[in-house]
Amino acid sequence: MGKGKKSNGKNYTSKEERNSVSRPLVKAVRSDRAPLEVMLNKLSAWKKGQNPWITVTNPNSLETNRRFIKVRARQEWKSRGSL
Numbered sequence: 001m002g003k004g005k006k007s008n009g010k011n012y013t014s015k016e017e018r019n020s021v022s023r024p025l026v027k028a029v030r031s032d033r034a035p036l037e038v039m040l041n042k043l044s045a046w047k048k049g050q051n052p053w054i055t056v057t058n059p060n061s062l063e064t065n066r067r068f069i070k071v072r073a074r075q076e077w078k079s080r081g082s083l
Contacts, residue, residue, distance in 0.1 A: 046073050 019026070042052045051074045058069045 042073065046077065 042054060045052045051072050053070045054073050054076055055068050055070050056076055058066050
């Protein structure tokens with residue numbers, strides 16, 4: 001079996017295995033956002049026709065270990081005409 005051509009350093013392609021920004025910094029930026037800003041972003045995505053995840057109180061009160069659940073906006077808000 002012949003060996004393939006050895007690659008040189010000119011055409012290296014990153015495998016994108018690791019983040020280029022430190023995790024504590026990313027978490028700090030995300031937690032710094034106001035809840036209103038987060039909800040406005042989800043609402044604007046909904047108006048564009050996307051279906052974002054939203055967090056709602058759990059309708060099943062017997063599931064005491066899950067106070068809040070994540071559902072798709074289309075399931076909770078039904079149709080875009082109601083907003």
